[in-house]
Amino acid sequence: MASSEDTPFDQYRADVDRPLLRLFREYGIPRLRWFTAGNVANLVGRSASLLPPLVLGTAIDAIFTGDGSYSLPLVPAAWLPTEQAAQFWFSVALIVVGFAVTGIGTFLWGVTMNRFAHGVMHEVRTDTFAAMQALDMAFFDDKQTGEVMSVLNNDASNLETFLDDALSEGLRIVVMVLGIAGILIYLNAQLAAVTLLLVPAMGLFTWWFMRRVEPLYKRVRSDVGNLNTRLENALSGVELVKTTGTEEYETGRVREASNDLYESNMAVLTLSYFYRPGMELLAGLSFAATFLVGGLWLFQGPPFGLSGTLTVGEFVIFVFLTQRFVEPLSQASNLVDWYENAKASGERVFGLMDVPPHVVEADDAVPLSDVDGAVEYDGVSFGYDDELVLQDIDFEVDPGETVGLVGPTGAGKSTVVKLLLRLYDVNAGQVSIDDRDVREVTVASLRSAIGYVSQDPFLFDGTIAENIRYGRFDASDEAVREAAKAAEAHEFVANLPDGYDTRVGERGVKLSGGQRQRLAIARVVLQDPAILVLDEATSSVDTETEVLIQRSMDAVSADRTTFVIAHRLSTVKDADTILVLEDGSVVERGSHDELLDEDGVYATLWRVQAGEIEALPDRFLESV
Known part of the structure; x- marks a missing residue:
């Protein structure tokens, strides 16, 4: 036993x-x-x-x-x-x-x-x-x-x-x-x-x-x-x-x-x-x-x-x-x-x-097609084993809007978007795209409609072109180059001895973090999803590289429903809506200016990053 x-x-x-x-x-x-x-x-x-x-x-x-x-x-x-x-x-x-x-x-x-x-x-x-x-x-x-x-x-x-x-x-x-x-x-x-x-x-x-x-x-x-x-x-x-x-x-x-x-x-x-x-x-x-x-x-x-x-x-x-x-x-x-x-x-x-998968496709699941990009979280709760990570999450996103997710470490920001991708299934409530529960559509069509760029993007041991083309294996060389240009990656790739045929090494070890990040964005550009998720995409790069990545993300996210998870609040200050999470719950929501006027959690985090105050209050440190 x-x-x-x-x-x-x-x-x-x-x-x-x-x-x-x-x-x-x-x-x-x-x-x-x-x-x-x-x-x-x-x-x-x-x-x-x-x-x-x-x-x-x-x-x-x-x-x-x-x-x-x-x-x-x-x-x-x-x-x-x-x-x-x-x-x-x-x-x-x-x-x-x-x-x-x-x-x-x-x-x-x-x-x-x-x-x-x-x-x-x-x-x-x-x-x-x-x-x-x-x-x-x-x-x-x-x-x-x-x-x-x-x-x-x-x-x-x-x-x-x-x-x-x-x-x-x-x-x-x-x-x-x-x-x-x-x-x-x-x-x-x-x-x-x-x-x-x-x-x-x-x-x-x-x-x-x-x-x-x-x-x-x-x-x-x-x-x-x-x-x-x-x-x-x-x-x-x-x-x-x-x-x-x-x-x-x-x-x-x-x-x-x-x-x-x-x-x-x-x-x-x-x-x-x-x-x-x-x-x-x-x-x-x-x-x-x-x-x-x-x-x-x-x-x-x-x-x-x-x-x-x-x-x-x-x-x-x-x-x-x-x-x-x-x-x-x-x-x-x-x-x-x-x-x-x-x-x-x-x-x-x-x-x-x-071992049975917990995320299973329904027998009557239908493909998710003609995606506009409207997203709704309705009473969503989720936990690992018996420990709740998210509770009673409610918000709506209109097609083409950009939503910023901010909050202390461990607040549940990444988990929110992983539920959208059905990397996990909710314990209670519902996540919907265009009024369709994500559990009622085929997993392949759901994930093809969502482009995901993580904080530490993964590259396979292969060429740069193969990594950009991953998931769209039939894409032409021209399409790969155009995606790289949109991701501000073409210039550095063109300067490499073998260009797009350069091998990146296991997990992309031959490239810098910023270069790997831009290739991951190029991969998403080639995918051409209706919904984009950027999970801490600029958190571990230098300022110059951040500007390049931010510029590429702005171009990629235009006219797409976009979720941006960030510790650097400057990344999300122009978002249509900012959701502030703390201890697994949405505690504030609004635009950058509205949240500053509320003088709550977001305003405190902003002032710390702007250098107006030296450290987070104790309650933030406890949640971290």
Whole structure:
């Protein structure tokens, strides 16, 4: 049962039932032809590998020692030669055929099972990514990127290993054990009983090992996710690490996470290296017992109360096949490792898939088209878990108007516009565009109607043109250049050595903050939305760059409904309406001049920024 401190992801993971059966049911059955072909090839190849020792033992008795007739199980006597020379060459041919069929079967098994397993892995990874993409922002607020990456990469690969290696190895063990046991019992049931005597002990030992190792594998998978998270955070924040001189601190945190993984891996390996030699010992004892009893039988007759005869050829078959019997049983530990590892990974993969999105599209949702840009918030309340962030938000915006959202940090300004985009859904009330509830229109059409520029815009590792074109992938080069000009970005781009083909690096690290901001605005210009949201778009740039960005934003926002979130009140002083938020509520509204005349929260913030007073009153500091 999940603890109260678990995240929703952890709770859904704990509820996953029989993950490997579910994996095969949902992803294996559609590729059943490859799975079937692979296992038939494996079955034929492994069965053929039993033929050479059987033929060898038969030839020894019938051709070389004369102790028996030339006969093979399941083969009619009329099909077999009667002359010794013919029997010899027939035996040679059968041995060659056995090895050839084994080789061909192994090749076909490898090709088909890898196609099956890698195809499943591809679908699992892409479906998991698609499920993750469908989740709302609340999930990403809670989860670490490194852990999600571990699920998409490491855990999906573990499932592929299970489907490719474990299932095939399991079939090999079944074929070899049952096939060899059948041949040995057919040849000499009493000696076969000696060979198979320790098989039940091996089964009990394997059951004990699986019970002990299962929780250890879950711990390993969790520690892999934690280490990936720590590495991802350290690499993403490398600039902060270096500027604060905390390399040693971050190395210590990675060392701690790595040590946790080391300890959990060692716990698994310690148990595995107890199990594997134990299985090898039991299998070796089975071989030794067979050799001992069979050897005494040949020397002095049936030992230990046994009866009947044992020929040299039969003894040779027992020696060869018992070795073949020992090897797959001693390798059963690998099968257990793959199974338990895949089971833990399957719980994590399906746990992620099973997290339901809170923002879902209605079955009867219609596209949002011909948008004028009228926006209304009617009694809107919203909170994360049980903590309210916004309460009773009411306001209307006419098409083409500009609305400024200001207030202390944590007042809920960004949350207001994220509800418009349906990054979250309201707990109460309604957000509407052109008198249509945003929950009643398709999510894609809603978000295509809204252009969003954040305080820290994201750029993908690619060219400048690719980043501007993101979301409008079919836009022409000319359209990209015109969008850059409108965003005051063309001049700096044109001065770069490769112009619009310049690669920006991961997250745009090769560009300045102001350059990234202008490219984000150019991306919105190309999108040509009816509604524009500018979330702290100039808060972290210098004054000169702010002028450029402000000029580009003024051009972009003309004739569009625009929401401007700002700490710098100069950014919103020309807005048609300014909403002042405090503690999740609208406490003031009006134009710049009207709010100054009210001498309330806005006027206080304005005076602080204008230098008329030195600091915010205590009540603002408390809200911050």
